[in-house]
Each structure stands twice: as structure tokens, then as C-alpha cells.
Amino acid sequence: MSVVAVATASRRSRARTVTLVLFAAVLVMSALSLAVGAYSVSLPDLLATLVGQGDSKNEFIILRLRLPRLTMAVLVGLAFALAGALFQSLLGNPLASPDLIGITTGASASAVFAILVLGLSGFAVSGFAFAGALVVASTIYLLSWRSGIAGYRFVLVGVGIAFMVQSTLGYLLTRADVRDAQGALVWMVGSLSGTLWAEVAVAAISIGILIPVVVLLAPQLRMLQLGDDTARGLGVRVNVARVLLLGVAVALAACATAAVGPIAFVAFVAGPIARRLVPGISLVPSALIGVLLVVTADFASQHLLPGGTQVPVGIITGAIGAPYLLWLLATRRSRGEA
Amino acid sequence: MTESHTLTAAGLSLSYDGAPVIDDLDLVVPPGSISVIVGANACGKSTLLRGLARLMKPQGGSVQVDGRDIHSYPSKQLARLVGLLPQQPVAPAGITVADLVARGRYPHQGWFAGRSAADYAAVAHALEQTSTADLAGRAVEELSGGQRQRVWIAMALAQEPEILLLDEPTTFLDVTHQVEVLDLLMHLNRERGTTIVMVLHDLNLAARYADHLIVMAQGAIVASGSPAEVITAETVRTAFGMESLIIDDPVCGSPMVVPVGRFHHLG
């Protein structure tokens, strides 16, 4: 084998090992999510039910309640994590993330508007959330364009817009009846409870379309990492590539937010955690970590509090994300990179 | 071995943020040779190189490769002809030498490419040419300045370009590494016939290594030709505003500029 292949092989094998371990972890957590609960199912029964051989009670619990929820958790974990990893790579800053730059906030505000002002619910709200994210993202994009997109401008404009949107949200909350406001608040936090197969289907289709696009664009992302000039020198159409990749990232975040609300921090932490395990941009490990985070958080959200009270999953991911964020900021190298 | 490809600029005008830097410049780069662009700070030499490298869109005139405007080429096709090493290139954290060099194969890879045999061969050859094969598994950020620069050149080589543009490839290197990098470029030119165009800030190194020297001042070319023709006290005075004495480099015979300042002078 050539010297090149040998050198890349060792790095590849580490990435492969990490990926396998993460995948195994996801499987374990998934099994736990399906099996454990107020009504626990044993492993053999679980497997039987999954292939259609279970009794009707198990079938109801697992196939109608838990499996759709788990599937949704996997889908949005994937989507959020990829969106975050793409953002962080494109904008050149590990702290940049669709939740911090106002995109998911825009989705929330839009959804809350739909709920409180238009009195909508269900899929209509999701539609508004999706549209809201896209509108905010396009606005940020247009406002930060100045013969090309510079990462820092995008981020700063995003933060400014985020605060403006948050102000709007605050306004909407003051004008509504307090109970409606609390209902809207739940939406703002992100929750997987009561997931229906119909919702899963919509999410699966929308996210499923976007994943292959990411795969297709991944080589261009690797080139962009080398800096704009070098990337141009290698024949990448830098501005086009960046728009497309940002667009896909926004779409992923928008779809996921529209489905379950803005689950905090998954987009933000998945990429950095993956990078510590496997150096370089690693989209697959990031995605797996996102899935693992959401599945685990959802499991915790159902079983953390006694008596069947559920904590919205967004709170749990926030509780994980918060200390991690602070640690990340505090241990940042003084040059301002992480 | 390689057919010679021509790189020319005609009536080229470039500006930054509305302020014109280069106006109506004509340039013919002799194919298969080493051309070096020199000049004082802010004379427009980097701007010219960036214009040649398609990093800037001209406000007037055009840059042409093989008679065709570079902006009309599909990006990847142009990248197979022209390679670029920009100033202070950025390597992502944790990337290994082999990986970085392999990225230079991008212009040759299609949408669904894996690594082909040709890719592996090109990368291995590039590593060999730049004597970086033994560094293949190391992280780029751990390398010394000279090693890193050689690795970036290897990446540009893996691209297998006919024309290689380099923007100040030696600026942050100590003298040993400067000579190392320039020797490598000379070797590439002599061995493969790659046309090399680079911006250098050191006039004497430029005189030593260039086949063709282009001196710029205030956005225009004030002299071009072989070093022997171009480097005169007069030219140095015009371009750098400095008095000097020109002697022959005792090592290789090219013209050498000895500056005359306030405290050290002739006589």
C-alpha cells in the first residue's frame, strides 16, 4: 500500500471505531427506551413485538407509543446535530449554532405567533415554524451579504436578529392569556411527548431528503475548511458552496424544530463533542452523538421525575448543554478559538 | 513532458473596495519558466497575483489562460491547469499531512469520487517531490514552518497543475527554509516544466531564482525581463525609493542588490 494509504488508514480506523461504539450506544439506549417504562417489556418480548409477533398489549405500548417517539428522537437528533456541525464548520466558529443565531428562535416565534394570535395547532404550527426559520435565516443571509459571506458577519447579524426576535416573543407572551402563554412556552422548549406516526412520517420525509444532499456536498465542505483562497484555487465555487451548505443546514434545523420544537443545545454541542473524539470535521459521529443525546435525554425526561411527570426533553438537553458550554468557554485558548 | 500553457493579462484593472490598485496592466508570463513579481509594500504585487489566480474579478481587462478568459472556465477545469498557494494558508485542526495533500486532488474528482489509483499516485508523487513522505502521518500543525510550507506545496502539486501561483511563499520562514522552498520550486520547474509565478519580498532571492523578473511600483509594471536586465540601481531607485549598489552574487552570478542607507554608504 502506498505511504499515503497507510497514513490515512490509521486515522480512518479510529474514526471507524468511534462510529461503531457510538452506534452501539445508540442501539442500547434505543432498546432501553422501548423496553423500560411504567409498563416494562422484556427483551425477548420487545424483539418479538418489533417483528410483529407480540401480543396486542405490547404492540400498543411499543409500536404505537414508544416507537414513534423513539424514531422521532433519532430523526431530530440527526437533523439538529448535522445542522449544528455544518454551521460551526461554515462559519468557522465552534460557538456558532442555529440555536444561538436566532434561527430556531425565529421558528419558535413564528410558531408562538401561530398559536397565540392565529389560534392554530398541529401541523399548521409546524408549518409556521418551518417558515419562520427560513425567513430568519434568509434575512440574516441577505443582511450579512457584502460580496460574499464572512462567517463573523453572519454570526453577529444573527445575534442581533435573535435578540429582536426574542423581544417579539416576549411581546406576544404579554398579550396573551396566561394559560395560552404557558402552552406556547411548552412549544418553545421542545418536547417529544405524544408523538404520532403521522408526525414521524412528515419529519422522516423532509429530513430524509436533506441527508443525501449533505452527503453530496460534503467534499466541498472539506475544501472550504482550507480557507476561501485555497478552496478557490482547487476549483470550488466558494460562494455557491457556502450558500448551498448553509441552506441545507437551515432546512435541517427548520424541519427538526417544526417537528418537535427547538430542542436546546443539541445542534450546539454535537459537533464539538465529535471533534474531540475524532479530529477533523466528522459528520457521521456528530450525527450519532446528536441521536444519542436526544434519545438519552428523552429517556431521562420520561423517567427522571417520579410519578410519571415528564420534563420536556429540551430542558434536559439544556441541563447537559449548559455546563458543557460554560466549560468550553472557560477553557478556550486565549486567542479566542476553541 | 507538459505542453506549455500561456498565462497573460491584457488591460487588467483591479480595485479593492472601490479604490483602484492596478490599472490597465499587460503581462505575458513566459511559459515553462519561473517568474517572480517584486516591489515595495503596497505596490500591488499581491493584488496582481490574486487577479491572476481568479481570486478577484477584474474591473477592466482580462486574465487569460491559453487565450481564454479565466472567468469563463468551469472552476474545476481551471483548477486542473492552475494551482494556487495563497498567503498564510489555513489548515484545519488535526489534519494530517497525507490528508491535506490528498485534498489537492479535488479538481480531478467527480461528484461521487472515492480515491482512485491515479489520486494515490499523484499524492505519493507530490510527497516524494517535496521530501515530505516521512511526514505523511503527522498533524500539519505540529510541523515547522518550512515543513508546513513544503506540505502546502505538495498539496498544490497533487493538483498536478501546469501553472503554479504562489503568494509570498517564503515570507515567514527563516533563511534556511526560504532557500529550501525556493530550491524545491526550481526543481519542479526544471523537472516538470511547471510554469511558476510567485510574489517574493526579498529582491536578492528573487534575482537568484527568477528566469523572468517583474518589478512593480504603484500598481504598474516598471520593468520586466531577466534579472540581469532588470536589476539596476535605477530600477531599484524607482521601485523602492532606495539607493543601492548592484554587484554580482558571488555564489551564482545573478545580480545582487546592496542597499545604501543613512549610516552605511559608499566611500
Added chain:
Amino acid sequence: MSRRVLGLVLLAAGVVGVVLISLAFGTRQIEFPVVVDAILAPDPTNNDHAVVRDLRVPRTVIGLLAGAALAVAGGIMQGLTRNPLADPGLLGVNAGASLFVVLGITFLGITAASGYVWFAFAGAAAATVLVYAVGAGRGGNPTPVTLTLAGAAVTAVITSVITLVLLQNLDTLNQYRFWSVGSLVGRELSTVTVVIPFLVIGFVLAAIVARMLNVLALGEDVARGLGQNIVLARVLAAVAIVLLCGGATSISGPIVFVGLVVPHIVRRFTGPDYRWILAYSFLLGAILLVLADVIGRLVVQPTELEAGIVVAFLGAPVMIALVRRSKVGAL
């Protein structure tokens, strides 16, 4: 020099003007002579007088104080961090204040705005310390982008916690949501007077720190070389920021962008001397916030738009324009 003094005089006149506007305009139109009477010779049976004294005077005073405090605090932050995008709201100070207010309402049953004061204060202080510590990282100054993001991230973290509490507690939500949009209404003057001493100390410290900021602006190494005690400067500046932000947030709720925008506008006229920047910011901040409050009263009659919301909608475009125009954030 005299041009700058002239500017200061004009701004002072502007403050007076804005106060008069604030007292006269609103959902209820009141003539100037009546306003004057209300202040000098109040008639307890006159409704107009009541409106002026009990509603408009307090909110005007709050607007002046909070606006001045936020603007000066923003100016100090920008000088201290050499970050043109520093603003107490953007950097999470408001979030800290909000968190403590929520905790106060929920766990200690505080219901009146006067009660919030101390909590807001403590929260703003805590957040300032946190962002400061985090922003300093392992030494050296973070880039503007990183600091802004750090503030956004800290705000996001705190917001998660706040949301958690609000979800469990309908009453808290009911009270908090009004406070959180940044309103100048609903506080009595007596509440405000409690905070005034802290604001005064804050302003005095600001005046002292201004000179030091001029030296710090040259970079730490140069500043040391010029004999500036960096630690002292940082501590004094931080204390000033805490007092001013804490005080402002406690009386008006969290308001973004004032600290960012005012020093920037001011800088165009004063140049980079922080003594002038802070002095001008003091006056312009007061004017802008009161003006925002008046706009809020007039735009959606017969209801009102809170001053904080008006400022957010006016301030965001300014911030974006700033980002577009300058080379801010380039590493």
C-alpha cells in the same frame, strides 16, 4: 474642545425637551400648561394631574436613569473589552438579572416591582462576573465574535432554566412576562429611589475609569508600559458595570441594545476619548430611552408598546448596520 462642550450643552437641552415631551404625550393628550401645573401646584382631584404625577413622572425618571446607566455601562464595557459590540443585554447581564427575578418570584413569593429590585441587582452582578470570567478565558481578550456568542450562549443557558421554572409555575409566568419585556411602567418612584445611590456611585466610578479606559485602549502591553495598573482598572470598571447594569435592570427590566448603540453614535462626534464618550452617552442614553417609551405610547394607541420592545426593534437594525459597515470582528 469647545465644539464638544457645545454638543454636551445641546444634549442637556435635549434631555429637558424629552422630559417635557414625555410628560405631555401619551394615550391621553395633556396640554403643557396643565403639565406644569401638575408639577408645581398639583390638584388631587384633577385626573390629568394624577396621570402626570403618578404615571408619567415615574416612567420618565426611570427612563432617564436606566437609559443613562445602560449607555454608560455599555461604553465602559466596550472600552474594557475593546469590543465594539459589547452591550449589557447582549452579554447576558440582563439574563442573569431575569433569572434571579424569576427565582425571587417563584421561591420567595415576591410580587411587587419594588421587591424585584434586589434580585435583579444580584442577578446582574452574578452574570457580569460570569461573563467576565468566561470572556477572559485563559487570559487575553477574546474576539468580538466570541464574546458576543459567549453572551448569547450564556443568555440561552439562563433562558432554559427560566423556562423550566415558568413551565411549572403559572403565577410566576404571569408576573415575569411583563417584567421581561423591559417596561418603564408599574414602578413607583419610591422603588426607584432605593436604587439611586447605587447608580450614583456607578456614575462616579465611570468618571474615574474613563481615563483608564483611554490607556487600556492602546493594548495591555502598551498600557503597562505607560504605568497603568491593569487589575485596578478592570476591577473598578467591573464594579461600575455591575452597579449601573444591576440598577438599570432592576428598575426597568432587561433592555438590550441601548448600551451598544449609544456609545457608537456618540463616538462619531466625540472621537475615541472615553471621558467624552461616557459623558455624551450619559445624556444620549437618557434621551433615547425616554423617547422610545414615548414612541411606545403613541404607536399602538390605545394600548402601549413597552420601551424595551421599541428599543429592540430600533436597535437591531443599528447593530446590523454597524456590523455591515465596519471591519468589526475580523480576527
